[in-house]
Amino acid sequence: MKPKELKSPYEIMQSMVEILNTKYPEHGKKKRGSIQFYFSYDNREWECYIKADKSHLEFHAGKAENPKVTLRCDFFHWLELSSGKLNPVWGMITQKLKFSGRASFFGVLPKPDLNVNVGDMDDRLSTFEKNAPRNRKQHPSVIIINASPRAGNGYTEQFVLKFAEGMREAGAGVEEIYLAKLNIKTCTGCWQCWIGENGCIFDGKDDFGALFEKLNGADMIVYALPLYVDGMPSILKNYFDRSVRRVYPYICSDTRKTRHPRRIENRKNQETVILSICGFHEKSHFKALDTHFRAIAHNFHIPVTETVYRSGAMFLFNNPFFYRQQTEILNSMKQAGTELIAKGKIGRKTKRKIEQKLSSKKEFVKMTNYFWFDKITNQRDNKDY
Numbered sequence: 001m002k003p004k005e006l007k008s009p010y011e012i013m014q015s016m017v018e019i020l021n022t023k024y025p026e027h028g029k030k031k032r033g034s035i036q037f038y039f040s041y042d043n044r045e046w047e048c049y050i051k052a053d054k055s056h057l058e059f060h061a062g063k064a065e066n067p068k069v070t071l072r073c074d075f076f077h078w079l080e081l082s083s084g085k086l087n088p089v090w091g092m093i094t095q096k097l098k099f100s101g102r103a104s105f106f107g108v109l110p111k112p113d114l115n116v117n118v119g120d121m122d123d124r125l126s127t128f129e130k131n132a133p134r135n136r137k138q139h140p141s142v143i144i145i146n147a148s149p150r151a152g153n154g155y156t157e158q159f160v161l162k163f164a165e166g167m168r169e170a171g172a173g174v175e176e177i178y179l180a181k182l183n184i185k186t187c188t189g190c191w192q193c194w195i196g197e198n199g200c201i202f203d204g205k206d207d208f209g210a211l212f213e214k215l216n217g218a219d220m221i222v223y224a225l226p227l228y229v230d231g232m233p234s235i236l237k238n239y240f241d242r243s244v245r246r247v248y249p250y251i252c253s254d255t256r257k258t259r260h261p262r263r264i265e266n267r268k269n270q271e272t273v274i275l276s277i278c279g280f281h282e283k284s285h286f287k288a289l290d291t292h293f294r295a296i297a298h299n300f301h302i303p304v305t306e307t308v309y310r311s312g313a314m315f316l317f318n319n320p321f322f323y324r325q326q327t328e329i330l331n332s333m334k335q336a337g338t339e340l341i342a343k344g345k346i347g348r349k350t351k352r353k354i355e356q357k358l359s360s361k362k363e364f365v366k367m368t369n370y371f372w373f374d375k376i377t378n379q380r381d382n383k384d385y
């Protein structure tokens with residue numbers, strides 16, 4: 001595949017003339033004649049002209065016959081002049097622009113106007129985004145996306161099972177979906193989901209369209225995932241890449257950080273809960289993931305209302321040295337599910353129990369190395385851990 005070619009000054013001029021032509025028909029100063037340009041760019045001179053008549057502007061490379069006016073300048077200065085950033089008088093005084101002939105003939109060029117009507121789009125932070133728990137339904141419908149590439153065979157599942165049990169007991173409807181079991185093709189960046197009449201090129205050919213529809217019905221989505229290389233597993237990242245259809249391509253400036261407006265047909269008031277586990281000892285390993293998730297949540301209008309981060313999870317299970325902690329943590333996961341639905345938040349005490357330090361760093365290192373040594377020397381497969 002060939003890389004995209006970068007446009008030459010002639011092609012850029014052509015694009016600029018196309019933009020000016022959108023305003024030319026209603027421009028009050030339409031006249032016949034040509035403007036000759038001699039631009040310097042990339043250590044050479046570029047000769048071209050714009051021919052104006054009563055209906056449109058035309059770009060040509062080369063020399064015009066009897067131009068009304070000639071401009072010699074650096075190509076960038078012309079672009080600044082034509083986009084209204086360089087005042088022509090100031091340009092002459094500073095010798096950036098050298099006109100000869102009737103400089104007033106430049107009035108034939110309208111100012112580029114990029115204003116388009118994209119319809120009414122409200123992008124302000126909604127009341128729900130500001131305080132989702134207060135605006136949550138009493139019995140929300142919850143979808144848990146288990147994004148462990150090991151689907152139901154990983155440790156992520158152990159946390160999910162308890163959490164879901166607690167949520168169900170508090171009255172939520174809970175369904176778990178294993179991302180790894182679905183056929184979701186990799187986003188190709190073609191933008192058809194934004195601009196194509198038929199939407200995403202994979203709709204009807206993989207499982208994402210149906211999943212997206214289903215998710216539209218959920219009040220809360222719990223993303224349950226193991227930490228992979230300091231972030232989310234690629235299947236979940238791809239799921240988010242495929243999810244840009246949640247929003248319009250347009251952007252609004254009503255929020256502190258620009259974002260796309262939510263597509264009106266997509267679900268409003270949906271919250272996100274993150275449940276992640278990892279192998280390393282410290283909770284700080286989740287920092288990059290947390291920042292990433294919150295950025296996605298802002299862009300997709302899906303506020304993060306709770307997080308549960310359990311480090312060292314890989315060595316917690318079925319480990320004689322951590323059996324007490326395993327029991328307490330899993331019981332607390334159930335409690336956390338209940339509290340989230342019944343009280344709107346996971347209680348501080350419960351969260352502290354789930355995220356408790358398992359041991360000193362020194363002990364943890366010893367245990368981890370023992371664990372891997374055992375796996376390697378006894379050639380255990382991943383059903384064992």
Ligand SMILES: Cc1cc2nc3c(=O)[nH]c(=O)nc-3n(C[C@H](O)[C@H](O)[C@H](O)COP(=O)(O)O)c2cc1C
Nearest residue numbers: 148150154155156226227228229230278279280314
């Ligand atoms: C490819 C890969 C990358 C991982 N990267 C990290 C990491 O960056 N930090 C960490 O603490 N744990 C890391 N882990 C450990 C997993 O988070 C941990 O094993 C977790 O229990 C896996 O979830 P699962 O049991 O549901 O498969 C990684 C595991 C795998 C397989």
